[in-house]
Amino acid sequence: MFGQISPPRWLTDVLAAYEQVFSELFWFVVGFVVIYLFGQVFLVPFVTRVVRSRNRNNPTIETATKTYLRVVLIGFATLTGIIAAGYGRVLSESAVIIAAITFALGIAGQQVFGSLISGIFLVADPDFNVGDWIEWSGGRGTIEEVDFRVTRVRTPNNESISVPNTELTKSAINRPYGRNRYRVTEQVYVAYYEDTERALMELQQLATDYEPALDDPAPNTRIVDLGENAITVQAEFWIGDPSNTDMRIVRSDFRRLMKRRFDEEGITLAPPSAQLLSGEIAVTDGRR
Incomplete structure (x- = not known):
């Protein structure tokens, strides 16, 4: 009878090494998935509900909490997976590995950490x-x-x-118009020889009757500049949530109505230059 042939030693060593790698990978995945799923299913929704109940008028805190909690959860799940794979002692005892990880994060993560810190400042801004x-x-x-x-x-x-x-x-952030309304400012140039008070009155009435304009605060008009060739008058009115409105259409419609109203009332807009030419040209037949 022939004896049982055993595999070569090098093959046995390779299989053992792969077995160890797959075993460590398996336990890493198990540790990561368990912690991550637990956090996503139970921890994140619970903390989000608590934050929402205490900050009902500030959805920024809720969204930021959910975002940053997921980041912390991924980091903690990764650390748990490393420990489950059997590398916890290496991380705790190897100063070289810790220094290498710190250096890599410092170089590659400058922009990420900068954005993270900036996001925290934005969330903290009331x-x-x-x-x-x-x-x-x-x-x-x-x-x-x-x-x-x-x-x-x-x-x-x-x-x-x-x-x-x-x-x-x-950047300097400009937010002067409140959370639920937006101020629209439109200017028009009126000729000096026109009745400016009548122009202001017509512009005021137009802004008041304009459908998108809010009643509170009420629209207003004023003279903002006495220019070289024209008087600049301005109308201000407020509209509702600008996210639900096409601002280009709002401005275009108001300008169209303003031009039509001034034409109907015979109010001349400023000429494009300091000289306004007027007169007539007559064409006659030179034959006798």
Whole structure:
């Protein structure tokens, strides 16, 4: 009888090494998945409900809490997976590994950590909330969500853009119009020889009758400049939530109605230059 042939030693060592790798990978996945699923199913919804109940008028805190809690959850699940795979002692005892990880995070994560810190500052700002209308050097719109790295803003063109948190913390943010309304300012140039008081009255009436304009605060008009060639008059009125309104249509419709009203009332808009030519040309037949 022939004896049983055993596999070569090198093959046995390779199989043992792969067995160890797959075993460590298995326990890493188990540890990560258990912690992550537990957090997603139980922890995140519970904490979100608690935050929502205590901050009903501030959805910014709710969305930010959910975002940052998920980040912490991923980090904790990853650490749990490493420990479950049997590498916990290596992480705790190897100063070289800790230094390498710290260095890698310091180099590769500068922008990420900068965005994270900027996002925390934005969330902590009581005047920066979901639903607010803001304007900054790069655009304007309504805040939809403050995320880990970016803030999502809905523009007047109904486009959703992602603005880096660092850009918002470095820029001057203009939010003078309140959370539920937006001020529309329109200017028109009236000729000097026209009755300015009548022009203001017609503009005031037009803004008051304009359907999108709110009654409170009431529309107003004023003279803002006595220019070289014309008098600049201005109308101000407020509309509701700008995220639900196409601002281009609002402005265009008001300008169209303003031009029509001035034409009907015989109010001349300012000429394009300092000289206004008038007269007539007569064409006659030179034959006798």
